[in-house]
Amino acid sequence: MIEQIIFIVISLFTLMMGWVVVSNNNLFHAALALMASFLGVAGLYVMLDAGFLAMAQLLVYIGAISILIIFAIMLTRRMMRTDESPFNSQPGLAGLTAVSVFAVIGFILWQMRQFWPVEPMEGVSLAFKTPVPDSMILDSVAAMGRAFVSPDAFVLPFEIASVLLLAALIGSIWVAWPKTEDEA
C-alpha cells in the first residue's frame, strides 16, 4: 500500500514537472522543472531496483544535460522574454496529436491488461515462473558490466557509443566555434 502511494506521488511529481517544462513562459523555469522531472524519473528507477541507472540519471541528466541546456538558454538570453506566447501557431493541433498518441497507447495497454504482470515475475512470464531471488537484482549491475565488455553481448555497441560521444563532442565544439570575420 505504502509502495503504491510513493509511486503515485513520484509519478504525479514527474508528470506535473513535465507539464511545467512544456507550458511555462519562462524558459529558465522550464529548465529547472526539467531537472525536477529528471529527478522524478530517477525515483522511478529506484522503485524498479535499478540503482545504477538512477545514479547515472542524476549524473548525466541532472548534472550534465540540464546544465548544458541552462547554458544554452543564458547564451540566447534575448529569447528568455516572457511577454509573448511560448507556443507556435499550432498548439491545438499539437495537443490533439499528443492526446491521440496517449489515447492509442493507453487503449492498447488497456486491451492487453491481462498480459501485464502485477508483480515482478508473477504468473506466466517469459523467463521464469518463480519469484526472482534478490541476489539476481543485486548482481544485475555486475552482469551489465560484464555484458558491456563481452564479445558475445554488447562490446561492439559499447565501443561505437564511445566513438559516437567523441564525434558528437568534437562536432559540437566545431559547430559552436566562433567564426572569424573573413570566414563568416
Next chain:
Amino acid sequence: MIPLSWYLFVAAALFSIGLYGVLARRNAVAILMGVELMLNAVNINLVAFWRYRAPDQPVGLAWAVFVLTVAAAEAAVGLALIISIYRHRDSVVAEELDSLKN
C-alpha cells in the same frame, strides 16, 4: 506491489507531454527539452520491462544506458547547433529558421 501497467501508463503520459512540447513550442531549446522528456519516457519503459520480464538478462539495463549516451550526444550537438544558429540569425525561434524552405 505495483503493476507493470502503471509504469507503462506513466511512461506513455510523459512521452505525450514531451511530444506536445516538441510540436507546440516556438523556442528551439524548449523543443530539445521536449525530446529529452520523450527519451526519459522510453527509458522508464525499458527499465520496467527489464525488472518485470527479464531481470536475469542485462539487456534492458544496457539498452537504457545506450539511450542515455545517445541523449547526451544529442543534447551536446543540438545545443551547439542552436548557439551557432543564434550567432548567425539572431533567433532561436523554430518558425523563423526557414532558409532551407524555398
